[in-house]
Every structure is written in structure tokens, then in C-alpha cells.
Amino acid sequence: MPFLSLQNLSKCYGESLAVADLSLDISRREFFGLLGPSGCGKTTTLRMIAGLETPDTGRIEFDGRDITNLSPERRGFGMVFQNYALFPHLNVFENVAFGLRARKREKALIAERVRDALALVQLPGYERRPVTELSGGQQQRVAIARAIAIEPALLLFDEPLSNLDVALREETRGELRELVKKLGLTAIYVTHDQEEAFALCDRISVMSEGRVLQTGAPRDLYEHPAMTRVARFLGRNNLITARRLTSSDERAATFRTIEGEHTLTVTVERADLGPINKNCTLAIRPEHLIISKDSAPETENTLRALVREVNFAGATTTIRLDANGLLLEALLLSPNGYAAGDACTVLLPSNYISVLGAHE
Amino acid sequence: MTRRGDAETRRRGEKESGKVIERFFFSPRLRVAVSPRLSSSSLILALIVFFVLLYGVIYPNLHVLTASLESNGEWSFANFRDVLAQSTTFEAVISSLVLSLLTVLFCAAVGVSLAFLFERYTFPARGLFATLAALPLVLPPLVGTIAFIFLCGESGILARFVQWLFGLKSAPWTLRGWMALLLFHTYTMYPFFYVLTGAGLRRIDASLAEAARSLGAKSSQVLFRVVLPQLTPSLVAASLLTFMTSMASFSAPLLFGGNIRVLTLEIYNARQRGDAASALTLTVILAIVSLAALVVFQRFEGTRRFAAAAMKGSTKSRQPIKSGRARTLATICGVIFAILLALPVLTLVLISFAREGAWTTQALPTAYTFSNYARILTQADASSVFINSLLMSGLAALFALVWSFCVAAVVTRKRTRSSRLISLLVLIPWALPGTVVAVSIAEAYGQQNPLTGSFILVGTFWILPVIYFLRFMPLVVRAVQANIEQMDASLEEAAGSLGARGWMRFWRVRLPMVWPGAVAGTLLAFVIALGEYVASVIAFVPSNQPVSIRIAAEMRDFNVGTAAAYGVVLICLITIAMLVAGRLGKGDRG
Numbered sequence: 008m009p010f011l012s013l014q015n016l017s018k019c020y021g022e023s024l025a026v027a028d029l030s031l032d033i034s035r036r037e038f039f040g041l042l043g044p045s046g047c048g049k050t051t052t053l054r055m056i057a058g059l060e061t062p063d064t065g066r067i068e069f070d071g072r073d074i075t076n077l078s079p080e081r082r083g084f085g086m087v088f089q090n091y092a093l094f095p096h097l098n099v100f101e102n103v104a105f106g107l108r109a110r111k112r113e114k115a116l117i118a119e120r121v122r123d124a125l126a127l128v129q130l131p132g133y134e135r136r137p138v139t140e141l142s143g144g145q146q147q148r149v150a151i152a153r154a155i156a157i158e159p160a161l162l163l164f165d166e167p168l169s170n171l172d173v174a175l176r177e178e179t180r181g182e183l184r185e186l187v188k189k190l191g192l193t194a195i196y197v198t199h200d201q202e203e204a205f206a207l208c209d210r211i212s213v214m215s216e217g218r219v220l221q222t223g224a225p226r227d228l229y230e231h232p233a234m235t236r237v238a239r240f241l242g243r244n245n246l247i248t249a250r251r252l253t254s255s256d257e258r259a260a261t262f263r264t265i266e267g268e269h270t271l272t273v274t275v276e277r278a279d280l281g282p283i284n285k286n287c288t289l290a291i292r293p294e295h296l297i298i299s300k301d302s303a304p305e306t307e308n309t310l311r312a313l314v315r316e317v318n319f320a321g322a323t324t325t326i327r328l329d330a331n332g333l334l335l336e337a338l339l340l341s342p343n344g345y346a347a348g349d350a351c352t353v354l355l356p357s358n359y360i361s362v363l364g365a366h367e
Numbered sequence: 368m369t370r371r372g373d374a375e376t377r378r379r380g381e382k383e384s385g386k387v388i389e390r391f392f393f394s395p396r397l398r399v400a401v402s403p404r405l406s407s408s409s410l411i412l413a414l415i416v417f418f419v420l421l422y423g424v425i426y427p428n429l430h431v432l433t434a435s436l437e438s439n440g441e442w443s444f445a446n447f448r449d450v451l452a453q454s455t456t457f458e459a460v461i462s463s464l465v466l467s468l469l470t471v472l473f474c475a476a477v478g479v480s481l482a483f484l485f486e487r488y489t490f491p492a493r494g495l496f497a498t499l500a501a502l503p504l505v506l507p508p509l510v511g512t513i514a515f516i517f518l519c520g521e522s523g524i525l526a527r528f529v530q531w532l533f534g535l536k537s538a539p540w541t542l543r544g545w546m547a548l549l550l551f552h553t554y555t556m557y558p559f560f561y562v563l564t565g566a567g568l569r570r571i572d573a574s575l576a577e578a579a580r581s582l583g584a585k586s587s588q589v590l591f592r593v594v595l596p597q598l599t600p601s602l603v604a605a606s607l608l609t610f611m612t613s614m615a616s617f618s619a620p621l622l623f624g625g626n627i628r629v630l631t632l633e634i635y636n637a638r639q640r641g642d643a644a645s646a647l648t649l650t651v652i653l654a655i656v657s658l659a660a661l662v663v664f665q666r667f668e669g670t671r672r673f674a675a676a677a678m679k680g681s682t683k684s685r686q687p688i689k690s691g692r693a694r695t696l697a698t699i700c701g702v703i704f705a706i707l708l709a710l711p712v713l714t715l716v717l718i719s720f721a722r723e724g725a726w727t728t729q730a731l732p733t734a735y736t737f738s739n740y741a742r743i744l745t746q747a748d749a750s751s752v753f754i755n756s757l758l759m760s761g762l763a764a765l766f767a768l769v770w771s772f773c774v775a776a777v778v779t780r781k782r783t784r785s786s787r788l789i790s791l792l793v794l795i796p797w798a799l800p801g802t803v804v805a806v807s808i809a810e811a812y813g814q815q816n817p818l819t820g821s822f823i824l825v826g827t828f829w830i831l832p833v834i835y836f837l838r839f840m841p842l843v844v845r846a847v848q849a850n851i852e853q854m855d856a857s858l859e860e861a862a863g864s865l866g867a868r869g870w871m872r873f874w875r876v877r878l879p880m881v882w883p884g885a886v887a888g889t890l891l892a893f894v895i896a897l898g899e900y901v902a903s904v905i906a907f908v909p910s911n912q913p914v915s916i917r918i919a920a921e922m923r924d925f926n927v928g929t930a931a932a933y934g935v936v937l938i939c940l941i942t943i944a945m946l947v948a949g950r951l952g953k954g955d956r957g
Contacts (some may be wrong), residue, residue: 057860057864058859058863058864059863059864063846078863079863079864080863080864080865080866080867080872081866082864083863083866084864085864086860086861086864088857088860088861089857090855090856090857092855092857092860092861093861093880094858094861094862094875094876094880095880096874096879096880104873105862105867106865106867108864108871108875109862109866109867109868109871110866153861153865154864157865157866161917163864233758265388362950
């Protein structure tokens with residue numbers, strides 16, 4: 008049984024559909040991400056989980072109970088808001104103690120829990136400070152301390168790092184995951200930043216226009232996007248339009264690219280390959296291309312190409328290739344002496360090519 | 368359900384009201400609007416709001432409306448035909464509108480500039496001037512009118528002085544007409560802009576202006592493109608209050624309006640002539656004009672709303688004026704302004720010490736005494752009026768404060784038909800002149816009626832507190848609502864997600880956040896009620912007179928010294944109330 012289950016949730020704001028028939032299952036102790044561009048409905052979904060919005064249709068089940076119409080204060084979920092939403096009229100202690108006071112805990116226990124929570128977010132001794140005088144990073148930590156102090160059944164994050172600078176964001180990101188795992192919490196994290204989602208989450212749903220496009224572990228999503236939109240959203244990708252030729256073999260299929268007219272073999276991992284003789288999109292990550300200078304004998308998925316451009320970017324180098332009209336991008340760890348105009352061969356390993364479904 | 372349908376079902380009275388509420392608040396369309404989850408407490412709140420509006424606003428006004436449509440015991444438009452046939456009616460409508468619009472413009476110019484001066488800059492004695500600028504607030508219209516007459520009237524100090532200086536045979540001017548009215552209106556009503564703009568400015572994050580400056584905006588661009596748009600809620604609220612007060616203004620047009628016809632005066636004149644039908648009909652016309660203005664303002668307000676976001680390292684908003692010349696200029700302006708503001712009050716103080724009969728044709732009274740004060744403060748009969756006023760206004764203000772939070776709980780941020788309707792109903796008593804509110808309550812509850820049965824409110828202690836409450840609660844509601852709208856919505860959501868139920872959210876988050884604004888609004892209501900005259904004169908009970916009635920009586924008897932002394936004591940009481948509550952507001956915030 009899933010820990011949190013969203014079933015066919017829909018939410019409209021006036022005319023516009025924010026979330027459309029969304030279903031998701033999240034397991035206990037999972038760090039789950041909702042990833043998508045702004046306006047994709049991820050925050051609305053989170054707010055429905057928190058109880059701050061009521062879905063127009065659908066059900067939310069938590070630990071086997073229907074909580075669709077339960078008010079936020081009865082859910083016992085901690086939430087960290089994008090702007091932190093710290094109470095400006097209360098000091099750090101009172102902010103963190105707020106949820107405990109709402110639960111009418113004993114004084115001594117409150118003091119202890121607040122101290123512990125502040126220690127966990129590395130703000131010990133900040134109790135008496137007014138929150139208005141803290142830096143952005145400190146306010147952010149107070150917001151997290153406030154949310155974990157109530158020992159939440161579920162911890163919700165609404166882009167909590169988006170107001171921090173990069174260095175601080177990466178540092179906090181690591182601490183955040185460690186903290187959530189250490190406390191054994193289940194967390195749902197909303198973000199538009201793919202790197203952040205990958206670094207933090209066990210599983211991620213990529214959302215667009217109120218729908219979930221694909222759900223999976225970061226690596227799965229990255230290496231095997233199921234749709235062009237997912238592939239495009241998650242980092243750089245070589246998208247190749249191709250037509251499927253055969254399906255005689257159970258384990259591999261052959262495609263013919265439209266540009267360059269190359270024949271490519273793709274290892275079949277999923278049953279869904281689309282119909283024969285229809286155009287579809289193949290995707291392969293730049294770092295999965297293998298290029299070499301020697302014009303080796305033609306093996307499977309090896310294409311002859313010309314180096315068009317070499318972009319040195321420190322740790323990595325991007326090489327743009329032209330394989331008889333098919334433009335590809337390869338990512339190498341070092342330039343390896345390639346220069347524009349060089350001839351080479353490029354290998355597209357068949358197990359790294361994803362089939363992104365037929366064109367509509 | 369249509370709006371007219373609502374009104375009709377409401378009229379059926381108590382029996383049906385349960386069902387009406389159910390349909391009105393809980394119909395599926397509106398369900399989300401009122402509250403996502405209806406608990407028993409929100410049901411109680413909704414019921415309170417409904418019944419107060421029914422008893423205080425809907426029934427009395429419908430009563431006036433039906434009475435105006437009744438002629439010789441039959442339903443007809445005869446009254447309206449008669450009244451509209453007179454060209455003076457049209458003239459009065461136009462005059463009232465023009466006067467009110469000009470008043471808004473003048474008050475905005477004065478009030479907003481002052482708010483900027485005192486909120487944004489520091490210079491010597493800023494605090495003193497900032498306090499003085501709110502002085503007209505402590506001046507009840509009746510007392511203000513008297514003070515103006517003492518100072519600027521044709522037999523006032525200034526006129527007599529000029530006459531004596533140049534040896535003129537008659538007074539050099541008369542205090543009459545448009546200029547006199549606008550002068551007096553601006554003087555008495557600009558504090559709406561000053562106070563509300565000041566509160567708005569205090570909430571604006573100064574870093575927004577800094578951001579605009581860093582983007583290359585000139586100070587004028589910062590003002591018009593960043594600061595003023597953010598102030599829109601405050602400015603619209605202030606414009607609305609000023610416009611409605613001006614439409615309802617009665618004492619000033621009566622005493623120095625000259626030949627200008629305004630609607631309130633026409634109603635008064637009709638009543639004086641004994642033409643009750645015309646008076647009621649004109650009242651309805653005034654109500655329609657005022658309500659139309661109200662709708663326009665509400666529509667405009669809905670277009671712009673802001674949250675006071677950013678609390679990350681917000682900067683101090685008040686800067687010292689660095690340039691020496693600007694500093695001097697600001698100080699001089701402050702001094703001149705302070706003198707202008709203080710003069711009518713100083714005049715009043717001076718006259719309050721005048722021995723009765725010692726001020727006839729001279730520029731200044733010739734003999735002074737403490738006996739005026741001695742009399743009003745020591746004689747039980749004289750001092751009781753103060754206790755009456757304090758008690759009645761205090762009750763009204765307290766109820767208004769509690770009521771405002773009830774309304775705010777029912778009218779949520781999401782603008783729906785029901786919340787618009789409630790906001791509109793709440794504002795009606797403000798849109799209507801004091802005379803009309805008093806008359807409608809007195810008429811509706813001065814006899815047996817379907818709502819209170821045989822209980823007759825008129826003649827009891829409660830009639831004036833009720834009228835004060837109805838008249839001035841819109842002020843408090845507006846203040847509370849404006850502050851809630853400027854509050855970051857995620858704060859209450861955060862409290863909810865932390866497990867705070869409705870009450871705790873209210874006590875720990877909403878109340879502390881909104882408290883300064885709510886106190887300011889309540890004070891304003893209390894202070895205005897303390898010197899209320901126009902409505903009091905209609906409905907007061909002889910055994911329970913408020914101060915204003917006594918002042919008017921003393922003026923009628925030409926006891927100018929005693930009248931002035933009453934006025935001064937009233938002003939002192941009001942000032943003390945303001946200071947005490949100012950402290951309270953500050954203490955609770957820190």
C-alpha cells in the first residue's frame with residue numbers, strides 16, 4: 008500500500024486547468040520530487056497535498072486514510088514555503104515553537120524540541136533573534152526547523168532553495184537530504200531545477216501543463232526519457248528523427264534516420280516502440296556518444312562524421328559533429344586534440360538510445 | 368441565485384433566514400469562496416454577520432425605501448416625480464458630486480504629501496509635526512465648524528483684526544461658498560489620506576524603491592511607477608472615506624455653504640418645511656448616488672492588490688534629509704503647516720477662557736476667566752455628558768472592532784459575489800449621511816416592527832451606541848480588511864500547516880499582524896463617535912445627552928465661552944484616548 012496516494016486529482020482556477028487528472032503514489036521514507044517548468048501545476052499539487060487547496064475532483068489518501076477534505080492543521084504535514092513565511096512578529100524560538108504550541112505540548116518539551124530542531128539546521132543559540140534580522144539562508148533554516156519541529160508525517164517543500172545563492176543552495180541541498188534521511192522522513196519537493204531534483208530525490212515526477220509526463224528514479228529519467236518533452240527538459244540531448252524499419256527481433260529494432268539516412272539499432276527495453284514506418288524521435292545523451300579518430304571498419308551504429316565545433320568548458324568539452332547532415336553533440340572529458348574540420352567516427356551505443364514514441 | 372432574489376428572500380424575516388443563509392453561503396457555487404471547509408465557528412460567524420447586516424442595514428434602509436415609494440397609502444412613484452420635477456434637485460446632485468470630488472483631490476494632495484514627508488524623512492521635530500498633522504482628526508466636525516467661525520467667520524478673530532487694521536466699516540470677507548466649503552472639508556478630511564497613506568508607506572518594503580533606483584528610475588518614476596501603485600489599496604480606501612464623508616457633510620454646508628445646494632442640506636430643508644415625503648425621497652436619491660460611487664470605488668480597488676512580501680533584510684524606510692537647505696525648507700514647511708493646523712484649535716482654547724459677554728465686536732475677547740471650565744468640570748449635570756459620550760462611543764468602537772474581524776473572517780481574499788455583497792452592505796451606513804442612518808433606525812425601530820417585535824429601541828440608552836456603531840464600523844472594517852489584504856497569505860497557510868486551528872491562527876498570526884492597523888481604525892471610529900452631532904441630534908435621549916448636543920445648546924444660548932470650553936475638554940479627551948491607544952498598539956507589536 009502506498010504511503011501517500013494521489014488519485015485522479017484535478018484543479019481549475021477559473022478557466023485554466025492547473026492540475027489535470029493527476030495520479031501518483033509515494034512510498035514511506037521516500038524523497039520525492041515534482042519537477043517542471045513554472046506554471047506546470049507542481050505547486051498546486053503540493054498545496055493540495057498540504058490541504059491549502061481543495062481538489063475539484065479526485066482523492067488524496069495518506070496511510071490508508073482519505074484526507075482529501077481534511078483541513079491543513081489536521082494533517083500534521085510540515086511545509087517549507089518558497090518565501091519561508093516566517094512570522095515577522097515572532098522571534099526564532101517562537102517561530103519554531105509555533106507548531107508545538109498549536110499541539111499544546113509541555114513547556115520543557117517545547118524548549119527541548121526547539122533546541123534540537125535549531126541544532127539540526129545548524130542554528131544553535133539563535134532562539135532570541137528576531138527573524139527579520141536573519142540572512143536569507145538563516146531564515147530558510149528557521150523555516151525548515153519550524154517544519155521538522157512538529158515531527159511531520161510528511162514534509163513538503165515548495166522551492167525552498169530558490170531564494171538562495173548558488174553556493175549556499177548546493178550546500179543546503181546536501182544538508183537537506185541528509186537531514187530528511189537521518190530523521191527518516193517522507194518528503195515531497197517541488198522545484199523547477201533539474202539538478203536540484205536529481206541531487207535530492209529518490210524518485211521524480213516530471214510535470215507539464217498539469218500532468219505527470221514521467222515518473223522514475225533520476226537516473227532512469229535521465230537515461231531513458233519516455234517523451235520528447237521530458238528529454239528536452241532534463242538536460243541536453245541529441246534528438247534524432249527516425250523511421251522504424253523492423254521489429255523481427257524481440258530484443259532490438261532498426262531505425263532509419265531522416266537526416267543523414269543512417270541505420271541505427273536500438274536495444275528494446277520497453278514494448279512501446281510505436282508503429283512501423285512512422286516517424287519517431289530517438290534520444291541519446293551527448294556524454295554517451297563515443298568518438299574516435301581512426302576510421303574503423305563500419306560496425307553497428309558507427310557513423311562517419313566531421314567535427315564542426317569544439318567548445319572547451321573546463322571540466323568538459325562539447326564537440327559538435329555533422330554525420331552526413333545529422334547534427335550531433337558529444338560531451339568529452341577532454342578535447343583530445345580534436346579541431347574543427349577533423350574527420351572521425353562516432354558510435355551511438357544501442358543500449359543508450361531511447362525511443363520517445365511516434366510523432367503525432 | 369440573483370441578487371434581487373437574495374434581497375427578497377431576506378425580507379421574509381427570521382423564519383426563513385436559516386434557509387436563506389444556507390442557500391446564500393453554502394450553495395455549491397459559493398462554497399469554496401466562503402471557506403474551503405465550513406466549521407461550526409465559521410457558521411456562527413456567518414450568522415452573526417448576516418443578522419447584524421439584516422438588523423442594522425437591510426431592514427432600516429428598506430423601510431426608508433418603501434416609505435419613499437408610498438404616497439397616500441398606495442405604491443407609486445409620485446414622490447419621485449414631484450422631487451425630480453424641481454430643477455434644484457438636479458443642481459443639488461451635481462453640487463454634491465463636484466464638491467466631493469474636489470474634496471478628494473484637495474485632501475489627497477495635502478494628505479499624501481504630508482504622509483510622504485513624515486514617513487520618509489527625518490528632520491528636527493518630525494515627531495511633533497507628524498502628531499500635529501493628525502490634529503484635525505481630534506476635531507469633531509461640530510467643534511471644528513465653531514472654531515472656524517470663531518477664527519475666520521465674518522465676525523471672527525481674523526476678520527475683526529483685518530477690519531481694525533485697515534479701519535474698515537464692515538467685515539472684509541464672508542465665510543461662504545465653494546472656497547469656504549472646500550477649505551473646511553480639506554482641513555477636516557485630509558487626515559484620512561494622511562493616516563492611511565502613512566500606514567501603507569510603513570508597510571512597503573523600501574528595497575523596492577531602491578531596486579527601482581538601481582534600475583535607473585528617477586525619483587519621480589520611482590514615485591509614480593513603484594510607490595504609488597503599491598499604495599493603491601490605501602489610496603482607494605482613503606478616497607472612498609473622504610468622498611463618502613464629503614457626500615454626508617452637513618454642518619459645513621449648513622453654516623457656511625451660502626447658496627450652494629447639496630443633497631444633505633436639501634433633505635434637511637425638506638424636513639424643516641415638514642415635507643417628510645420629499646425628505647425621504649431625496650434621501651433615497653442621495654443613497655443611490657452614494658452607492659453608485661461606492662460600486663465604482665470597489666471595482667477599482669479589485670484591480671490592484673499587493674502583498675507585503677519581502678522581509679529578507681528590508682531596509683529602514685526613513686531617511687534623514689541630508690542637504691542643509693532642504694532640511695531647513697522641510698522644517699519651515701512643517702512649522703507653517705503646524706501653525707495653520709493649530710490656529711482653529713488655539714482660537715477655540717482662547718475663546719474657552721473668555722468671560723461670557725466679553726467678546727462682541729472686538730478682535731479678541733476683553734476679559735478672561737477659568738469659570739467656564741470650573742462649571743463644566745465640577746457640576747455633575749455638566750460633566751455627565753462626557754461620561755455619556757465616552758461610554759457610548761467606547762461601546763460602539765469595541766463592537767466595531769470585534770465585528771470587523773467577523774466580517775474579515777467571512778469575506779475571504781477570494782472575491783466572490785457573496786463577499787462583494789457583504790462588503791457593499793457593510794459600507795452602506797457610511798455612504799449614507801448621518802441624518803439618514805439616524806432617521807432610518809429611529810423610524811424602523813421607533814415602533815412595533817417584524818424584527819424586534821414590541822421592543823422599541825428608540826428612547827433607550829442603546830439607540831445612540833447602535834447608531835454610532837453602524838455609522839463608524841465601516842471605518843474599522845476597511846482598516847482591518849486593508850491590513851489583511853496587505854498581509855502575506857502564506858503566513859496563515861504556514862500556521863495552518865503547523866497545526867494551528869482557526870482560533871490559534873487568529874490569535875497568534877492574524878491579530879498580531881493586523882493589530883496596529885485595526886487599532887488605528889478603531890481609534891478613528893471612537894474619536895469620531897465621541898464628537899458625533901448630526902445623527903445624535905435626531906435620536907438622543909434627554910437623560911443621556913452626548914457632549915455635542917450640549918455644545919450646540921450652549922451655542923444656541925450664545926454661551927460661546929462655555930461651548931468652546933466643552934469643545935476643548937472634548938479635544939483633550941480625544942487626544943488622551945489617541946495617545947493611550949497609540950501606546951497600546953506599539954506595546955503589542957514589539
